[in-house]
Amino acid sequence: MSGRLKVVLAPDSLKGTLTATAAADALAEGWQRRRPDDELVTLPLADGGEGTLEALGHDLPDASWRTETVGGPDGRPVLARWLLLPDGTAVVEMAQAAGLPLLDRPDPLHATTRGLGELLAAVVADPEVQQVMLTLGGSATTDGGTGALAALGARFLDADGAELPPGGGALARLATVDLSGLTPPPPGGVRCLVDVTAPLLGPLGAAGQFGPQKGATPEQVAELDAALAHLADLLGGDREAVGAGAAGGTAYGFAVAWGAQFVSGATAVADAAGLDDALRGAALVITGEGQFDAQSLRGKVVGSLVERARHAGAPVAVVAGRVDAEDDLPVARAVSLTDLAGSPEASMADPARWLTAAGELLAEEWSRSPG
Numbered sequence: 001m002s003g004r005l006k007v008v009l010a011p012d013s014l015k016g017t018l019t020a021t022a023a024a025d026a027l028a029e030g031w032q033r034r035r036p037d038d039e040l041v042t043l044p045l046a047d048g049g050e051g052t053l054e055a056l057g058h059d060l061p062d063a064s065w066r067t068e069t070v071g072g073p074d075g076r077p078v079l080a081r082w083l084l085l086p087d088g089t090a091v092v093e094m095a096q097a098a099g100l101p102l103l104d105r106p107d108p109l110h111a112t113t114r115g116l117g118e119l120l121a122a123v124v125a126d127p128e129v130q131q132v133m134l135t136l137g138g139s140a141t142t143d144g145g146t147g148a149l150a151a152l153g154a155r156f157l158d159a160d161g162a163e164l165p166p167g168g169g170a171l172a173r174l175a176t177v178d179l180s181g182l183t184p185p186p187p188g189g190v191r192c193l194v195d196v197t198a199p200l201l202g203p204l205g206a207a208g209q210f211g212p213q214k215g216a217t218p219e220q221v222a223e224l225d226a227a228l229a230h231l232a233d234l235l236g237g238d239r240e241a242v243g244a245g246a247a248g249g250t251a252y253g254f255a256v257a258w259g260a261q262f263v264s265g266a267t268a269v270a271d272a273a274g275l276d277d278a279l280r281g282a283a284l285v286i287t288g289e290g291q292f293d294a295q296s297l298r299g300k301v302v303g304s305l306v307e308r309a310r311h312a313g314a315p316v317a318v319v320a321g322r323v324d325a326e327d328d329l330p331v332a333r334a335v336s337l338t339d340l341a342g343s344p345e346a347s348m349a350d351p352a353r354w355l356t357a358a359g360e361l362l363a364e365e366w367s368r369s370p371g
Helices: 020-034 052-059 114-125 146-151 168-173 206-210 218-235 246-258 265-273 275-279 301-312 337-341 344-349 351-368
Strands: 006-009 039-042 064-071 077-084 089-093 131-135 155-157 176-178 190-194 261-264 284-293 316-324 333-336
Touching (some): 020 039, 064 114, 077 114, 176 218, 190 246, 190 265, 218 246, 261 265, 265 275, 284 351, 316 337, 316 344, 337 344, 344 351
Parallel strands (some): 006 284, 190 261
Antiparallel strands (some): 155 176
């Protein structure tokens, strides 16, 4: 195809191998090798979990980075970054203060969200902040957000009137909840970005579904689930709400105490990044993720992008480490890095190389037969 094309490169991260920004850059390099005169718009995306900060920091160059030293999930100091968007939205990534990688070893009963509350206290004290977008992926904790709320002024007391120690395990001894000293949320409110549908309790809840990923034994899962049920008895709120179990119940705690709303992470990030504006006039959109399958179209980055691109009249090509999908999926092309590299091991060993090759392949194909 002759003429200058506008191509939007909007991948998610390839988890465990490349960030969304690195993936977008590799795809762009490959495309430019074959079509150097095209207009390329790199817009890395995320689903509201880890990587959201980096993606939005790339997409919105007018945003400003801030840092705070807070306690990590085991109390040791960590340096946590947050992002202030031009419209006064503070993007806070829970994993910066309470992420599983911050622990030397998992500690499901005692890991705390307190550092998240310390971070949020600094954020809401900033006069430029009008609202908070809180991303909840990658947490080490199952304390219902009580550690964070305690850092914001709430009190969680045992029968003797003493403050509970950190962690979800201690909630079994909770006797009194006092929210009278809680720092209020910013004027524009709080949105919790969730990419799970888990309720607070039960086998598919905060402890039942995600506790084992945080190192919990079956006995500890049962202990944490019972402790969260006890918290819900005293704190109230909707324990059955879709997404309440996100981040060890942190979504539930902030919904009850701070009036937080649950929103789709992929949708909120795409909105904040200005995806719809980027899609206008695009001849092609290239997205990607680790594995592309039918689940990819259900609330995840790729699914959200495919729907928006359809409304914009732009075809979509998907590049993924592995493609496991039927031919009737609504994309113009699906490229498997495993197929390009010859094996999963080879593609994972150098994903940037094969993403670049995929970008080059798509540029060649669009030159011959666009769409």
